[in-house]
Amino acid sequence: MHYRISSSNPSSRIIEVEFFLTDLSSPTVELQLPAWRPGRYELQNFAKNIQRFEIFDPTGKPLPFQKITKDRWRVQTEGVSALVARYTYYSNVINAGTSYADDRLLYLNPINLCLYADDRLRENCTLELVIPDNWQIACGLSKTGSQTLTAADFYELVDCPLIASPDLQRADYEVGETVFHVWMQGAIKPDWERITHDFRRFSEAQIRLFGSFPEKEYHFLTLILPTAFYHGVEHRNSTMLVLGPNDEGEGLYTDLLGVSSHELFHAWNVIRIRPAELLPYDFTKENYFTTCFVAEGVTTYYGDLMLRRAGVFDDAAYFKEFQVLLKRHFEPSGRAFQSLVESSWDLWLDGYDKGVPNRKVSVYYKGATVALILDLHIRRKWNHERSLDDVMRLMWERFGKPFVGYTLGEYRAVTEEVAGEPLDWYYDHCIFGNEPLENRLNDYLAFIGLRLESDTTDLVSAPSVLLTLVDDAAGQQNRLRWLGEQSRLA
Template sequence: MHYRISSTNPSSRLLEVDFLLTAISSSTVDLQLPAWRPGRYEIQNFAKNIQRFEIFDQTGKPLAFQKITKDRWRVQTEGVSELVARYTYYSNTINAGTSYADDRLLYINPVNLCLFTDDRLQEECTLELTIPDDWQVACGMKQTASNILTASDFYELVDCPLIASPDLQHLPYEIDNTVFHVWINGNIKPDWERIRHDFSRFSETQIRLFGEFPEKDYHFLTLILPTAHYHGVEHRNSTMLVLGPNDEGEGLYTDLLGVSSHELFHTWNIIRIRPTELLPYDFTRETYFTTCFVAEGVTTYYGDLLLRRANVFTDAAYWKELQVLLKRHFEPSGRSFQSLTESSWDLWLDGYDKGVPNRKVSVYYKGATVALILDLHIRRKWNHARSLDDVMRIMWERFGKPFVGYTLEDYRAITEEVAGEPLGWYYERCIFGNEPLEPLLNEYLAFVGLQLEYDATDLVSAPSVLLVQHDDKAGLQNRHQWLGVQP
């Protein structure tokens, strides 16, 4: 399967795509466009962005076809060995999961606009870009020529976004045998020495937690915009980041660190340590699963925590981010009716919308809150000799490294194995239940000299959350152990 993408009139925001399919031996071929993308579990209907759609044989003769679903076309191919689907894709939105073109940028998420056939997902794919000779290309795919990228199969293709531009800024750094690349496109002058120092530290800290890195290289693909943005999406050996505004200074850099650490942790947790329901991805329909609190909640918990362990964040910077995380759960949804497993299942319904008040919880923020409770419970019982780190290492060894899917029961069994006891109370209260978590959380925060407080007495009115430090000697010692820093 071969794809050619160009943008001959960038101001129109139209991308021109040619999809070449060879070695056809059947009388009909179904061409499918993905309906959603990994990392965002909602139907996005990319087909709505297709403006013009035509199909030809190898001689240029039009082929008969019929649209049989909203994003699937059946082509009459009897006697034809090759076909070309030629279409235009409207790309007028920039976030970390879209595609976009202007006169100095070609930004592509292949999952938006690359067709596939069901029985050839395992075949090699090539992606050819029609771009000027002086443009650079940043992507996790292998570059076989200046403008041609190669993927081992369709799954790799759609897990490798790209930025092509004459304005790309680039910094490589190396940890063990992995080369990391920071790519930045935008109207800023990065402090490359600071980026090298901080990114090296948190990358190494994450690698030490798991013991190894799953890829030979990794790319932080970053678009900095003049307007407010904060979005990142994980991929096989890269992450796509869109941040702004470009004049925000220190706040922009803090956002860059936070989202980069979060997305890098995903290289293990969801890219490889993946729920069984998502192996392999089915791009045609919803794929329901109950464990997004592991995929996103645990990752959200570790994203900022590992920046503190790496001494990239100070205590004050980490407390600020932790307080924001807790506010985002307890203030809008601390009294919501759904459990974490119910809200994970309903991601496909309204997980990314504001939705009905007090209905759902965030798999990110409540998921991170209950990950904190579990980590501190294990640490308190074992005097820090065991922790959630051990859970994630075992998940990597048993499920991520061999790349086999895990179930909710698998995750529960490993947490109980590490805790050395049944955790029925934890799962009933934190995962399957919907009770308010302030008393339970404060029981464990006290272990590390912290407390969650409110600045009002009426909890029903969702007052503001405050994270308060109580520096008793035992709490301070446990806090240092938890954060992995020297007193």
């Protein structure tokens, strides 16, 4: 499968796509456009952005075709050995999961606009960009020329976003055998010395936790906007980040650190340590799964914690972000009806919308809160000799490295193995249940000299919460070990 992508009139926000499919032998072929993208578990129906759609044989003769679903076309190919589909894609939105074109930028998430044939998903793909010679390309795919990228298969192709522009800035650093590239596009003058220093530190901390890194190269692809924005999406050997405003203040830099650490943790957790229901991805429909509290909640918990362990954040900076995390769970959804597994499942329904009050919880924020509870439970029982770090290492060794996918039952078994006991209370109340977490959380926060305070005892309205330090020598010592030490399970 080969793709040629251009934008002859970028002010129109139209991207032109040519899709070449060869070695045809059947009388018909069905072409599919993805309906959703990994990292965002909701149908996005990218076909709604297609403006014109035509299909031809190699001589330029139109081929008859019929649209058979909202994003699938059946083409009559009897007697034809190849075809080319030519279509235009409207690209007027910028976030970390879209595509966009203007006179100095071609930004692509191939999942948005690349067709495929079901029986060709494992074939090599090439992506040719029609761009000026002086433009750079930032992408995790291999290059076979100045404007052509290659992927081992369709799954790799659509898991590698790209930025092409004459204005790209880049700095590199190495950790072990992995080269990390930090790309910036936007009206900003990066402090590269500071960025590479801090990025190297949190990258080292995460690699120490897992013991190895999945890739030889990794790319932080960053678009900086003039307006306020915060969005990141994980990918196979890269992450796509969209941030703003471009005022170069500390707020922007803190956001850059936070989202970059979160997305790098995904290089293990969900890119490789992946729920079994998502192996392989089915891009045509919902891929329901119940463990997004692991994929996103555990990652959210570790994102800022890794910055503190690496010394990028001091205690004050970390607890500021930690307070925000807890407020985002307890204040809007601390009394919500759904459990984490129910809200994981319902991501495909309305998981990214505000929705009905007190119905669902955030797999990110409640997921992170219960990850903290589990981590502190294991640490308290084993005096920090074991922790959630050991859970994630075992998940990496058993499911991530062999890339076999895990079930909720298998995750539970690993957590109980590390804890050295059944965890019925944890799964019944924190994962499958919907009880308020304040009392249980405070029991564990006391272990590390912290307390969650609420300004109301009203069980109907959501409390406003405040995280405070407790003057307790034992708690302070445990807090230091929690923030700095990564246990090693014997």
